[in-house]
Amino acid sequence: MTGVSERIIQRNADAAGALIGYLPVGFPDLDRSVDAAVAIAESGVDVIELGIPYSDPVMDGPVIQAATQRALNAGFHVSDTFEAIRRITAQVDVPVLVMTYWNLVRQRGVDRFADELLESGGSGLITPDLIPDEAGDWLAASERTGLDRVFLAAPSSTDARLDTVVSESRGFVYTVSTMGITGARSDVDSAARTLVGRLRAHGVENACVGLGISTAEQVAQVLEYADGAIVGSALVSALERGVDEVARVAAELATGTARTS
Template identity: 65%
Template sequence: MTSRVAAAIDAAHAEGRGAFIGYLPLGFPDLQTSIDAAVTLADNGADILELGPPYSDPVMDGTVIQEATQAALAGGFRLRDTFTAVRAIADRVDVPVLVMTYWNPVLQYGVDRYADELLAAGGAGLITPDITPDAATEWIAASERTGLDRIFLAAPTSTDERLEMIVGASTGFVYTVSTMGITGERAELDAAARGLVSRLRAHGAEHACVGIGISTPVQVTGVLEYADGAIVGTALVRALRDGGLEELASTARALTSGTAR
């Protein structure tokens, strides 16, 4: 089956640019606004949407995203709202909609049931930050059955053996993450991400997208010198929080201006 996510990245490349992947939490500031926000992102240049159902123990997220997800949970977000939101968004946009989720909620919901409902809602796949391919047999089988993309994370600390496994098990792209650090360390983070992408390519990765706290058009351009896509979260969530849909739209347009190669 053709990966909708890989196709979106290839389409961006055909237009002479890298792909822009925008992350937003579902349910923030409320469910309907989070749906409208995702549509706004797609309308203002995002090639792929990455939506995060709020989770009570978000080990990977920075403060801005954590505060937004806590607000969404306090506002009454339920796991099934994920599928309602994905369906509403997929009905209004042409870009692939990925769900970035911790593994426990999927397990509790039932892996096959989750995959079937995501597919029925028009979702394109899952990004699973806290499960490795060797522990994801059930999900790999469900995604092969449904044609959903499965996107695993690779880190600079990953061994070659593990990178080989991640590349072999991922479809769409490999989510290339560099240890988060303060802004002053950005040059080192960039070097770590650059090195990791080159290792992933050596293991046969066709598409590697980088998320390392990218927050400016210049950083987007820098990452796209060596990666297929740039993933931005915090800067978009902050824009939505501080200035609503209008601020989100202008931030998205600014960031996507950095994708030209």
């Protein structure tokens, strides 16, 4: 069991489940992205997901795309990610996962990236565009370092793919609630409940639902059947208005993890 899985399991024992919060590194600048990550952890986020800005973010919605573009325009470098993790983990005891498109890891070198992530205090990677079948180098590096590897499951995934995702993921399986790009939606797709049920049948340890969750009510709804709820765009939008605002929104979202019975 890893630090991420331990935290999620503990939150399911203590509360309705875990709240996972996404923020991009370097937005609006490096210092404030660190301050924001610390603030959401202190406001009730159980696991931090740090996104590395990328020039072709095909899975990201307009809010996150705009934020990451601002970070890139301001001179973000991949090495800033590891500095941010060191500074965050020095201040709060919350697992930090990195969300990244796989090309960035390949360009830096898989083993080098894994070693830097481990040294900085990071817990592992979420790789939205990497499937386990093509992840041999990362599987080897994560075995060597003990880092988590979070793969995605979608409503369109076959049973064979779900079996592979469950067996190769460590920490949790990122359960995509809708097909398409990220972004807050007025309703969380009901397909997520069916997909989590399918993952349970394949023996998943932790299934956390993301894409489209933006309110405490939606967090509570997702935690009726999933182990964690992942919020991104709502937090990024709040950070546009300042660190205090993102802390306030995180605290509001965290009320959705309270047990109702």
